Amino acid sequence: MTMIETITIDKLIDSVKDTVVEWRRYLHQNPERSFQEEKTSQFVYEKLESFGNLELSRPTKTSVVGRLVGNRPGRVLALRADMDALPIQEENDFEFVSQNPGIMHACGHDGHTAMLLGAAKVLSQLKDQLCGEVRFLFQHAEEVPPGGAMEMVKAGVLDGVDQVIGLHLASPIPTGRIGVGYGPVSANCDVFTLSINGKGGHSSQPDTAIDPIVISAQVVSNLQSIISRNIATNEKAVVSVTQIHGGSAQNIIPQSVQLNGTVRSFNPKVREEIPKLMERIVKGITEAHGATYDIHYEFGYSSVVNEEILTRQMEELIGEVLGKEFILPLEQGTMMGSEDFSAFSDVVPGCFLMVAAGNEEKGIIYPHHHPKFSVDEASLEHGVKLLVHAPFKLNNKE
Template sequence: MKMIHELIEEVKDEVIGWRRYLHKYPELSFQEEKTAQFVYETLQTFGDLEIIRPTKTSVMARLIGQQPGKVIVLRADMDALPIEEENDFDFVSQSSGVMHACGHDGHTAMLLGAAKILTQVKDQIKGEVRFLFQHAEELPPGGAQELVAAGVLDGVDMIIGTHLMSTLPFGKIGLSYGPMMAGADTFRISVVGKGGHASQPELTIDPIAIGTQIVTNLQHIVSRYCDAQETLVISVTQFHAGSAINVIPSNVRIGGSVRSFNPNLREKIPTYIERIVKGITEAHGATYEYDYQFGYAPTINDEEVTKLLDEAVCEVFGEKSREYIKPIMGSEDFSAYQKVVPGSYIFIGARNGENGIIHPHHHPKFDIDEQALQFGVKLFVHGTLKILN
């Protein structure tokens, strides 16, 4: 019987090939029909898997071990982004305006590699492994909550997810106990005033002057409304007003993003924002419309699951590869699974400055060091066997 390290080495080129194929043919969120079909057909070649399609553009395969035990889910996302790729390698995107600019092609390939290997060592598995290929991570409300509703976590004890990171050098694996990624919410504000000629502002209710006061005062929420030790970001990212240089418009549209970790603080932010908007608009005789949308919740890693993975990382890669990282303000719908079962989300270093792999996620020249794919496969395989056995 072949050893696990031999199986991992054997699948290396295949994993890279899968990643390159997926990179060449990306699909946007909720449109991953060909991607899902490719994953489905590839899984069929492994044997011993019960494969289902929980939603139109997702796939889940179940590997049931020969002995009873826990049930663990390994998750990969599959969707691409609406970005025109600017790379020039052989497997550049063939879909105009669509690109795998966040590493999801690599995530899918790594999980396929892990599924192939674990299927071959089925006799060593106590319990059940579910390989979950998720659609639509990039576009709220996201695919994770759809899959939870479809029952993919029924009977599950824990879930593991990974992300290839361009901010972390190849050879490093990033772990975090507790908060890992922030919750991400959005707001939209419309200030309704009274337009008029720029030469007669006294006859108007100037929504631009009012809107700029709102933007300025929103920053007081972070600096004066909450504990200085809390992590909170409120960014105004849109301000639309006017169409002519000599006209004061009748309304202004403001939009922005809120990032936080503390669930209690997160619930208060909509009220804080509206209090400021209401006070300023009333003071100047204007009215307003306000919409606040809660997006992905914070990704908070379970202590016990993370500890087991921490041990697996040290055993397989050595302590020098492990890196404890600070929580980041990006967001992930992996949090939808963590609301239901304990889970841990891990970063795999994919940056290589010597090879020019330096561009951030969502950049038109984003790429990964493909050596990192083997790290992901190893982590999935050894982490699974450690937890289940």
């Protein structure tokens, strides 16, 4: 890329940065839950259509794909943004707070969508300078397994794609850094539903009942020994019981109790072993008390694994475009959260980067999925710059 082209690109990025903030605020004000992103996807479609030079499609009901084919031969690079919001009642008080009760962009997907729209607007004006193809993937339903990414892959959105890039805003990291990890950068995430079936009765006569609440308490406590006593200390894994449902009155011992939760891991062998250990514990405790159990265990999102060569190229790009001081090396296992970007990166080489978006002075200190979550909008320009410059670094086959 010539110096003139670089100056032109940076001028175009500067011209859209305020618009990207406006888009982010509009999306934040109008959130939609997973698989229900009808207005969001229509907003994205109409914006892309207005840019020109893009071939648009709707591979699923609430996703959008834009294809920008350059005038020079080269690789095909996919850029992905997720669009769905969460079932959370927002507690922020800024002017663009969510207008949809009980629904909130509490994970930064509004920013992801706005950044990719900004990149699409800039790149659509650079068709003549572009090698190969850029494919813009606006994905639905990242928050709800089995996830929208898998649906999009099945619909063929990666056909012909050579590599894929994803960005995620990160409020725990102060703005001005880009987190770069090699290998696994997110955890496998699996879910379980466990029913403890006892014998109901009167609370004054527990001897005539089989109390599933007492049994469930023992189960919850003993499940923690899986990590502390059955998994190697150099492995990272988490078993979390996040819901307990049982009982209808203070003087009634219920018939059953339901436990729900998640399991996080990195090592595929550990992932396979944990449900076996869980069932062994549950079986032993319930049999000891004369109860029974039913367990449903579902393997969810797999770990996102950053491909080494592509990740090294993106790390170089961060230094070139933003400055070497932006590079924040991430150790493997830093993020125990999960991401269905893995559905893309399991098919083609992928790189998933964390765009720092916290700012204590602005009060942007709350974690993801919190009712007061927000992002420092200054970080949006950093993401746009990476997305715009990436094709010029990655698509040329020479």
